[in-house]
Amino acid sequence: MNKKVFSLLQFLFFIVQFFLCNNSFANISNHAILVGVIKGNKGEGITLYRADETSELLNYSNSQYIPTDSTGHFYINIILDKADYYDIGSNTLFISPNDSINMVIDIEDPSISKFSGDGADIQKYLSGNPYYKSASYLEGGKNIRRKLEENLEFILSQEQKRNVELGKLTNVSKSFNYMETARIKADVIISLVHLRSYYKRMFGIKQGLDSIPELKNYHSTAIPIIEQYAYNFTDKKYLALINYRYILSTIIKFNTENRKLKPIIQWSKFSQLSSEIDQAMKTNDVVLLNKLKKDIIGMPNEDYRNAVLNKLSTVSNLIKGMKAVDFDFEDSDGNKRKLSDYKGKSIFIDLWATWCEPCLVQKPDFEKLSKKYKDKGIFLSISLDSDKKRWLTFLKNKEISVIEGWSSFKSLSMYNVVSIPRYIIIDEDFNVFILDAPNSSSKIIQDYFNAL
Incomplete structure (x- = not known):
């Protein structure tokens, strides 16, 4: 057919x-x-x-x-x-x-x-939202202007533009309008808070942030605007927006006397505990994990508490010496593989993606290590690109010295993959040796392979 x-x-x-x-x-x-x-x-x-x-x-x-x-x-x-x-x-x-x-x-x-x-106009509107990790209205720096005043004017004009576009939507709920108005406001704060670092990067400036002549009035002009937008911007409903969560330190800074801040500080504490679980996982610190569990159990807000306890339970099952969790991936020839296919050998895993600049910088070190210890284990380079074609295009015409595979964050969810690059070692007995090595050339990895 x-x-x-x-x-x-x-x-x-x-x-x-x-x-x-x-x-x-x-x-x-x-x-x-x-x-x-x-x-x-x-x-x-x-x-x-x-x-x-x-x-x-x-x-x-x-x-x-x-x-x-x-x-x-x-x-x-x-x-x-x-x-x-x-x-x-x-x-x-x-x-x-x-x-x-x-x-x-x-x-x-x-x-x-x-x-x-249904809701097509809403989805189209959302597709025009700037990305918070690209510092929202600065869009990765491409919208940076030379003069501070021009940057402030541009950021505020983008806020006005998005509010007009939001106002054109019909048949949308009041709650959607409320939340999107908050997102627009959060994007202003994000843009202003990160303005100097993007300015420095885009114009190749090496001196400290406070030494840039064009931004000498930042504290007297931009900071008051940030304070104006952050003050009383404290509805706990806003926590549902990733843009808002991205600026919580700024919100807390300018609302120290605000009673509405309590649930926001509460979530921040849970977020900090979640980060400490990540750190305990990296260091195989069972004592810290047990302490964190006691701390979490005594905290208010059942939903947040259960979420962090769930994460802690997952991590506790994957500390050093525990059995590794199997996962599926596809190799560069299109074959379906499993991590357990390599059971019986030491497995060194590099989790990366083509869009991750630090991953690309460190990838050659991983490949050098694979050549040095090629007789001592299996080296798996697992891409977490959502676009498989982009991964395959990247590999084209490159010398492949490791097993190149493609998987997803979802498939590796039991490994608590929050960021990449990430390095994992599974020993010959298919037990976890280390869940998050500092980098592929770190001493702990060198010592591990030298001891084999």
Whole structure:
């Protein structure tokens, strides 16, 4: 059968399912139907993440895997008890009960994703949101101006622009408007707080932040604006926004006498405990893990407490000496593999992605190490790119000295992967030796292989 005809039939099958399920669940209030295609996806699937503050404490391990066919098409019926934000690739979605949304998702560039069906205008609006880790309105530095006043004017003009675009939406809930207005405000604070560091980077300035002549009035002009926007910006509902959580230190700084700050400080403490669990995992510190458990049990807010305890339980099962958790990956030849395929040998794993600059800087060191100790273990270089094609393109015409594989954050969720690069060693008995080595050339790794 012609491949194009087969793909069309597959897509029609998804559409039929869409309408059947749409009718079936029309009167059920806790379902939403998503149907569409992930551009460039050839059956690898994609992960749908909840973006709220409780999920962050869990390292987003409560995410949902969406299977795709060989052309990237998918159909999923999700259960949700209320409207909420979700992330898929770099796209932020707002999904409500009873929604039926058709979408064409570009995982790298949300601005060219397309939507139709229920809430399509909301999804299109969200696709225009700047990314907080690119310092929002500065967009990675490309919007930086030479003069401080021009930067302030630009940032505030972007706020006005987004508010106008938000105001054009019709048939949206008051709560959505409320939260998106807060996101816009948070993006102003993010932009102003990070302005100097992006300015320094974009113009190649080497002196300290307070020594940049063009920004000499930063404290007298930008800081008052930050304070104005941060003051009384303390509704605990805002914690559901990752942009807001990104500026909590600023919010706390300018609201020390505000009683509404209590739940925000409370979440910050849970977030700190979550980070300490990560640190205890890196150092195999069982004593610290036990202490943290006692600290967490005595804290208020059941949802946050259970989330952090859940994370601690997961980490406690993967400290040094515990059995490794198996996971699936695909090698560069398209073969399906498992970590356990290499049981009986020491396994050194490098978790990386093509979009991760520190990963690319350190990758050659990992490859050198593999050549030095090629007779002492298996070296797995596992890409966590959401776009498999991008990973394969990166490998093209490169000398491959390790086993190159492709997996996902979801598949490795039991390993508490929060950031990359990340290095893991599994010993010959398939037990965890180290969950988070400093880097591939660190002394602990050299000592391990020299002792084999």
